[in-house]
Amino acid sequence: MPFPQAKTSRRDFLAASAGAAVTAALPSTSSAPPFSAAAESAFALGALPSKPQRIILDTDPGVDDALAIFLALRSPELHVEAVTPVSGNVPLSFTLPNALRLLEIAGRPEIPVAAGAAVPLVRRLVTAAYVHGNNGLGGVEFPEPKIKPVAENATDLMRRIVRENPGEITIVAVGPLTNIATVLKVDPAIAPMIKSFVLMGGALSGGNITPAAEFNFYVDPEAARIVFDSGVPITMVGLDVTNKVLLHESQVRVLEAAQNPVSQAAGKIMRATMNRIKPTNDETVVAMHDPLTIASLIDPSVVTLKDYYVQIETTGEMTAGMSVGYYRSPVRRSPPMDTGDNSGPIPTEEFKPNCKVAVAGDPDKFFRLLLPRLTQPA
Ligand SMILES: [Ca+2]
Numbered sequence: 548m549p550f551p552q553a554k555t556s557r558r559d560f561l562a563a564s565a566g567a568a569v570t571a572a573l574p575s576t577s578s579a580p581p582f583s584a585a586a587e588s589a590f591a592l593g594a595l596p597s598k599p600q601r602i603i604l605d606t607d608p609g610v611d612d613a614l615a616i617f618l619a620l621r622s623p624e625l626h627v628e629a630v631t632p633v634s635g636n637v638p639l640s641f642t643l644p645n646a647l648r649l650l651e652i653a654g655r656p657e658i659p660v661a662a663g664a665a666v667p668l669v670r671r672l673v674t675a676a677y678v679h680g681n682n683g684l685g686g687v688e689f690p691e692p693k694i695k696p697v698a699e700n701a702t703d704l705m706r707r708i709v710r711e712n713p714g715e716i717t718i719v720a721v722g723p724l725t726n727i728a729t730v731l732k733v734d735p736a737i738a739p740m741i742k743s744f745v746l747m748g749g750a751l752s753g754g755n756i757t758p759a760a761e762f763n764f765y766v767d768p769e770a771a772r773i774v775f776d777s778g779v780p781i782t783m784v785g786l787d788v789t790n791k792v793l794l795h796e797s798q799v800r801v802l803e804a805a806q807n808p809v810s811q812a813a814g815k816i817m818r819a820t821m822n823r824i825k826p827t828n829d830e831t832v833v834a835m836h837d838p839l840t841i842a843s844l845i846d847p848s849v850v851t852l853k854d855y856y857v858q859i860e861t862t863g864e865m866t867a868g869m870s871v872g873y874y875r876s877p878v879r880r881s882p883p884m885d886t887g888d889n890s891g892p893i894p895t896e897e898f899k900p901n902c903k904v905a906v907a908g909d910p911d912k913f914f915r916l917l918l919p920r921l922t923q924p925a
Contacts, residue, residue, distance in 0.1 A: 600844060605724075607722030609645070625845065634666060663700070667767035685818075719744075723767040723770060731777050749763075754869065788839065855903070876898035
């Protein structure tokens with residue numbers, strides 16, 4: 548996919564303005580569900596429970612984070628053990644209270660929220676307030692949250708939950724990976740105890756904040772590198788699919804029409820976002836980066852996964868945070884500089900997949916899952 552921001556503004560971080568991506572998201576009549584309408588309806592409403600997956604949700608709310616959090620909290624297939632905000636779309640001073648607000652709106656004040664990293668590991672913080680509004684929720688003012696963060700910080704809380712439940716906890720990260728990398732740096736022995744990482748981030752087909760990099764990996768490339776080197780099983784849901792799963796005006800109206808606090812809040816946030824990212828042509832749409840990532844846990848068939856060896860560029864002057872995906876050997880590194888003594892081999896690495904990358908998505912199925920869950924009465 549070509550770099551979508553080449554002729555437009557950085558606001559396209561969330562909005563693909565036109566063309567093939569929009570067409571891909573339009574309702575299709577050809578994708579018949581593999582089960583009956585009744586079963587599908589029951590599934591959309593979360594009525595087919597199995598043992599819930601236990602997740603920690605690491606997030607930088609963030610307008611699409613807000614929908615992702617709501618979807619996770621309204622899905623019986625998931626048990627949210629904790630929410631760990633991090634700086635990203637906006638600074639931690641907003642993402643932390645936003646996470647608390649969103650839990651309060653969803654009526655889930657019992658879920659612990661622990662403050663994460665305020666800045667990336669080694670770089671200055673870059674935010675995306677131009678998309679998410681200065682407050683991270685599209686500029687929509689919600690009341691100050693009554694619930695408070697727990698005393699532990701995100702690193703300590705994640706370590707404790709994982710160590711108390713080895714092999715049980717999936718860490719779902721839909722923001723920059725600073726918190727998770729910090730856990731792995733502070734406690735390297737914890738990696739085999741983490742069931743998996745499910746990440747919204749990266750792209751194998753061009754970025755959105757630079758031509759090379761997706762925003763979350765761009766903000767903290769060194770953190771992403773640590774995560775991809777960790778040996779923990781990774782699922783990467785990146786721009787290759789999320790840029791094709793687009794919320795349209797008609798779907799915002801569905802959210803606005805439902806009279807429950809979650810749907811009302813989601814509708815307000817998405818309405819404000821659409822007004823913010825008004826395109827100059829065609830229909831305004833909002834890419835469902837983070838909600839699609841959550842949906843892939845609930846119904847793996849909303850995405851198609853393929854094995855890759857993914858590595859993160861950290862040294863490039865123009866390409867930091869780029870995710871480079873190899874699907875076969877050889878895994879070649881860049882040629883070394885000519886030093887006059889060129890007796891060594893050109894560097895290569897073993898091809899060993901470290902990641903499942905989402906290479907295709909099913910927007911229709913995603914929205915059939917998302918909208919009923921957000922609009923149904925609490
Ligand atoms: Ca996010």
